[in-house]
Every structure is written in structure tokens, then in C-alpha cells.
Amino acid sequence: MSLPPPVIAVPAGHHRPGSHVAVTRELAEEVPVALVYGGSTQAVMMASPCDLEDFAVGFSLTEGIVARPEQIRRLEVLPHPSGIEAQMWLEEDRAEALAARRRFMAGPVGCGLCGIDSLDEVLRALPNRAPAGPVLEAGQVIHATEALRVWQPLHDRSRAVHAAGFLLPGRGVVLAREDVGRHNALDKLIGAMARQGIAASGGAFVLTSRVSMDMVQKCAMAGAGILIAVSAPTAHALRLADSAGITVAAFARQGSFDVFTHSHRIPSEVPDVA
Structure with a gap:
């Protein structure tokens, strides 16, 4: 049995005033992907069936x-x-730590906060990335989401997937991953970078989505100090980013952006007149 393709062709009837024609649309596929450690399932996520090795490594990190x-x-x-399994076997100490973590889990969890059984654990302490991250010119941030567009072949075909990219100063976006889930796209990118030995502290993550607290958490865990997004952050995401030392630049589209936290990494090129 082989993996399904990430995009499939589906027939449809296209209606407009005075006409009806048969068309074929390419749609993004999504399948349940189980993250399995030592034979026990930790989480099941709906994901695009591609780059799943990267996804498994990124999720684990x-x-x-x-x-x-x-x-x-x-x-x-x-x-x-019924889906896909990413089966992993860990080093003994990590397997023991995961087994201990499972013993304290109260019951099943949703896909948004996997393996979490208490409110305190949702707000777990994050590594502080205040010393991490390069200084970016404003022009690099302005063009970041536009540069990510050339890394989105699945989006071009289906118009239904998110992307996460890694931007290096002076080089632009050098790596990206796509998925129907914005969290999955970032996990895939983080996994791909880890497998290729690319340090997240040297650049910035670029997202096609909003910035929620879990995206900030993933950024901090990966070691990145800068997060650039095409859409808005949530208020809680900004509080978390501020405490974790992460620069958040959002609404990065159409030639402008807003910097909300740790703006020293993106110094202004003109006097502040706001």
C-alpha cells in the first residue's frame, strides 16, 4: 500500500449566470496521521500526506x-x-521519560495541545530566545511572505494549504514545507531543518497563517528568535513571545508589516512618527 498523493483531481460542475460546465478541480488531501512511539499512539493529526518523516521529527522536537x-x-x-502511522523508536532515556509523562495523563486529548492534561502544562516554561536571532532589514521582512510564495506548489494547485518557511539574512527563504494544517507545516519545517543540520537561531520563520500561542511555543522550542506572519497574532501569543524573547512581525503583506515584540531585531529605517 502506498501513501496517497497530497493533491487529487475531483470533478465538479461550475455554475455561473447562464452557463453550467463540467470542470476538474485539484483539491488538497488530508488524512489522519498517528504519531506512534514504541508502539503507543501519542497523537493523531489531520495532515497532508507528504514530508511525514519531517513532520514526525518536528513534532517530536x-x-x-x-x-x-x-x-x-x-x-x-x-x-x-484508515490512515498513516509514523512509527518511532526512541533512545532508552527518552522512551522512559515519555512513558512517565503518559502515566500522568488524565485521558484523551485533542489535536491542538497533544499530550497535555492540565491548564498549567499548557503554559509550560519556554526557552528564552532573547539572545538568539539575527538583525533583519525592514525590506527583508516586507518581502518575506512574497518570497515564500515560490515555495508553495501545493497551494498553487489546491488553494487550501498553509506554508512555513525559513528565511536567512541575505539569502531569502531557503527551505519551506506545506500542509493543510498550519501547525503541521511548521513542525514539518522544523523537522526538515533538524534533519539537515540547519540552526533555527540563524534566521526567521515565515508563516502564511495567524500567530497563535502554539506557533510561538514551536518557534521557541526550535530555537528561532524571529517569527514573521502574513496574518494577525493573538494577544496571548504576543504575551508569550514577549516573555520568551521572540520578535513577532505580523500583517507582513502588501509592502508593510507591524512589529509587536522585541523590535531591536528589525530596526526602523526611518524616524518613528506614529
């Missing part, structure tokens, strides 16, 4: 299951009639 990709001894992506 941002959820704190492992600290380095090398702590995953073996990884296999296996299709099933």
Missing part, C-alpha cells in the same frame, strides 16, 4: 519528546486503510 533528532533511533512511515 516541538513537543519536547526528544531534544535532538538523533534520539529517534528508528522512524518508519506506514500507510494503513
Whole structure:
């Protein structure tokens, strides 16, 4: 059994005043992907069926299951009639830590906060990234989301997926991943970078989505000090970013952006007249 394609062709009837024609539309596929550690499922996420090795590694890193990709001894992506399993076997100490974590879980959890059983754990302490991250010119931030567009072939076909990219000063976006879920796209990017030995502290994450608290958490866990997004942040995401030392630049589109936290990484090129 092979993995399904991330985009499939579907027939439809296209209506407009005075006409009706048969058309074919390319639609993004989404499938349940189980993250399985040592034979036990930790989470099931709806995701695009591509770059799943990157997804498994990125999820493991941002959820704190492992600290380095090398702590995953073996990884296999296996299709099933009902979905896909990313099966992982961890180093002994990480497997024991995950088993202890599971013993304290109260019950099933949703896909938004996987493996979390208390309100206190939602607001877990994050690494402070205040020393991390380069200084970006305003022009690099202005063009960041536009530069990400050339890395979005699935979006061009389906108009239904998010992307997360990694921007390096002077080089632009050098790597990106796509997924129907914005969290998954960022996890895939983080996993791809870790597998290729690319340090997140040297650049900025660029998102096609809004900035919620979990996206800030993933940014902090990955080691990035700058987050650029095409859409808005939530108020809680900004409080979290401020405390974690992360620069958030949002509404980055149509030649402008807003900087909300730790603006020293994106110094103004003109006097502040606001």
C-alpha cells in the first residue's frame, strides 16, 4: 500500500449566470496521521500526506519528546486503510521519560495541545530566545511572505494549504514545507531543518497563517528568535513571545508589516512618527 498523493483531481460542475460546465478541480488531501512511539499512539493529526518523516521529527522536537533528532533511533512511515502511522523508536532515556509523562495523563486529548492534561502544562516554561536571532532589514521582512510564495506548489494547485518557511539574512527563504494544517507545516519545517543540520537561531520563520500561542511555543522550542506572519497574532501569543524573547512581525503583506515584540531585531529605517 502506498501513501496517497497530497493533491487529487475531483470533478465538479461550475455554475455561473447562464452557463453550467463540467470542470476538474485539484483539491488538497488530508488524512489522519498517528504519531506512534514504541508502539503507543501519542497523537493523531489531520495532515497532508507528504514530508511525514519531517513532520514526525518536528513534532517530536516541538513537543519536547526528544531534544535532538538523533534520539529517534528508528522512524518508519506506514500507510494503513484508515490512515498513516509514523512509527518511532526512541533512545532508552527518552522512551522512559515519555512513558512517565503518559502515566500522568488524565485521558484523551485533542489535536491542538497533544499530550497535555492540565491548564498549567499548557503554559509550560519556554526557552528564552532573547539572545538568539539575527538583525533583519525592514525590506527583508516586507518581502518575506512574497518570497515564500515560490515555495508553495501545493497551494498553487489546491488553494487550501498553509506554508512555513525559513528565511536567512541575505539569502531569502531557503527551505519551506506545506500542509493543510498550519501547525503541521511548521513542525514539518522544523523537522526538515533538524534533519539537515540547519540552526533555527540563524534566521526567521515565515508563516502564511495567524500567530497563535502554539506557533510561538514551536518557534521557541526550535530555537528561532524571529517569527514573521502574513496574518494577525493573538494577544496571548504576543504575551508569550514577549516573555520568551521572540520578535513577532505580523500583517507582513502588501509592502508593510507591524512589529509587536522585541523590535531591536528589525530596526526602523526611518524616524518613528506614529
